Amino acid sequence: MNRLGVHALTRRFGGLVANDSISFDVPVEGISAVIGPNGAGKTTLFSMISGFLEPSEGRVVFEGEDVTGVAPERIAARGLVRTFQLAQLFQNLTVLENVKVGRHIRTKAGLWAALARPAWARREEAETERRARELIAFVGLGDQADARAAALPYGQQRLLEIARALAAEPKLLLLDEPAAGLNHDETERLSGIIRRIAAQGTTVLLIEHDMKLVMNTADRIVVLNFGRKIAEGTPTEVQGNPQVIEAYLGGVETPHV
Amino acid sequence: MFDLAYFSQTLVNGLSVGCIYGLIGIGFCVIYNASGIVNFAQGAFVMLGGMITYVLLTTLHLPMIVAGSIAIIVVALLGVLIERIVVRPLWDRNATMFVMILATLAVQIVIERTTLILVGDQPKSIPVFTDLPPIRIGGVSIGYQTLWIIGVSLVLIALLALFFQKTLVGRAMRACSINREAAALQGIPVSRMLALSFALSAALGAIAGILLTPTQFTAFNVGTPFAISGFIAAIVGGFGRPFGAFLGGIALGLAQALAVFGLGSGLKNVAALSVLLIFLFLRPSGILGAAK
């Protein structure tokens, strides 16, 4: 079974067709990637999959269920969690607290539990704390747990965002350009982290601009250009595709309409 | 028994006060479009328009047209001043919408309290522009001031339309409202547009205040209720659409008049808030749909 099915997704902004009838499947196993030049429509696609943007046409099927038009928080509760192209941290929380918010859908203490602190809520909180510390260590931010998130350098903010998303134990993790703004070493580390996430059973779908990272991380690649899917396959297949080469070598001539 | 004459009279009054709400609502839109800021001091401009005119009439005994013009200019300058000393520093620091709202509300309070200290808490009024007995149509009497309100509002709407469509500055302001970054890239001085929007919005508020004061009165604390009504007008019209706001003002004025007709005058503000909540509930993007 596929984790995610995208069926003829289309999104128009006024006259601009940002996504033009895009279809592909994401299998449960491994790492899939969406690549394409700037403005190709990758973020738009992610926003529709994660419920932040209503598709003009088409359907999104997650775990065999149609989730088109479902609110983002409900989609997240089903196990589909995304990150953002520009890291969106909770500025007024510490690093540790940021990751704890990631446990939101896996926990249930509400206002009364906050005030009364029954035993189950204390246990839940202790477990949240433990998981959050584990994840912070996993992405290499262990010694920054109590720093304010806003005080982290950008590269570490991106890692924190991934730890936070992982705290939700997603079935499918959407990463929007996770390597943007990272230096060479950080990118290497990120690549290792993403592989380990996938190895632990989370399906990863990532957007990447940086061809090198994609080619040695992803198992399958979907290529977008000007809002249309122009190729799909393994890294080797995609690399040899003339349309992809043209898109990436900045061919002015585009395969149009 | 249903009293048709009284009913029609209520509607006429609702229409004229609705025009006032509409002008205030346009004031909200002008600033919002230029900057994304909702100026909670909007009501102060309305109050000051009437109040300054009153002071000029009673102390310097100026003719109405002169006093009114001076009041409009003074209030417009005050708008620019607020933009310079309060809004701009916050804007430059990328302050949040929340801080901006709070700061403009504090400006409203400062103006209100200063006025209280300077002129006292007694309501003031100014004479009607045309001192003739009202025109009677059937059982409905229409005062000249009502005609002034409706007439001036319509002229202002036409002038604003011309300004936004035909003049360079007006088109630049519209460009800012569509996309501020893009406008800046095209060399439009976005920050000057912000000051200008405050001047324009303040002037509109002052005109609304001057038109209205002869039929009611003005006092240091009338600003906030007018700001709320103007804001509701803007929402009903689809926030950010000046002409929608004018229609929204008329709709609100009529709705309020009907509520007063049916339920008594104590419920004027309750009616206005209900309109707001019901509208937000059913159709948050306004009668015409949202701008952008």
Next chain:
Amino acid sequence: MPTLPTTISTNAGLLLRYLPAVLAVGLIAYAIVAGGHFVTLAGFALIYAVFVTGLNIFMGYAGQASFGQNAFAAIGGYASAVLTATYGWPPIPALIVGAAGAALCAVVIGYPTLRLRGHYLAMATLAIGLIVYEVTVQWQSVTQGYMGISGIPPLGIGSWEVTSDRAQLIMLSIVVTLCMASAWLIRNSRFGRAIVALSGSEDAARALGVDVARYKLAAFVVSAVYASLAGSLFVHIVGFVSPEVFGMHMVILGFTMLYVGGIGTITGPLVGAIVINLLPETFRGLKDYQDLVYGAALILLLIYAPGGLASLGNALKRRPSTPIPATAPKGARP
């Protein structure tokens, strides 16, 4: 990095952070011991501390703007006044009815507006402030209009009443301690983290499954309950209520206290309430000037010390070692 200087500056920072709170507690203790005029001042400060603690949950944590907190205080205050003075209810059930009424009112206003951008709620709350004021003036059969309601009994349970000034102050101190403790419990919980998170980024919070509209509404209702409690406390302590008591000045005063004490902190509301209440008498006697001064002070604070006076101190102290990001004021984001 040498460790020693860091440790020292951390200790100094800690001291600086808690100093205002320690001083605040000391002042209240002094008032209880010294008695007299000081007791009244301290009492008002403590009632405002409850009010501002609620404001802080909604504005400091959830980052939303409400200008109608005075309406909730009025609902609580009038419920307590009418039910106890007119109908002879015991104070505690009256207080609970008031809080429930305020909460209900918050839901009616918050539900449609909190799904939308911040200024909708801000304006709707401004309107509810005016409406509740009008209702208290015009619903004469119940509220006795401008005349107000007097003869409101002091707080108490059964035949035991808190009557002496000092006993009232001790009771208020306990109430404020409970309020601050509950604010701390709320802040350091799944609920509290969710509301602080959404003030940082609504999109990111939703992406992690936080139902943003629902949490904002919950925070709004909680803040309304605190405000209502403050209103009830006020009428029982003073023994009298009139429409003017819960006017717009209450809102401006509350904001100023919040910004002076430090928005988004646990002790900020108490510190702010005490500082503002104990400011030179000159401001206090003249009510007209008072609002003017606080309004102007609020503008200056927003521009020059967005994290409150305390943050100004911190910023000056910490500048040499850690640069503070100028664009990220503590607390509120929309």
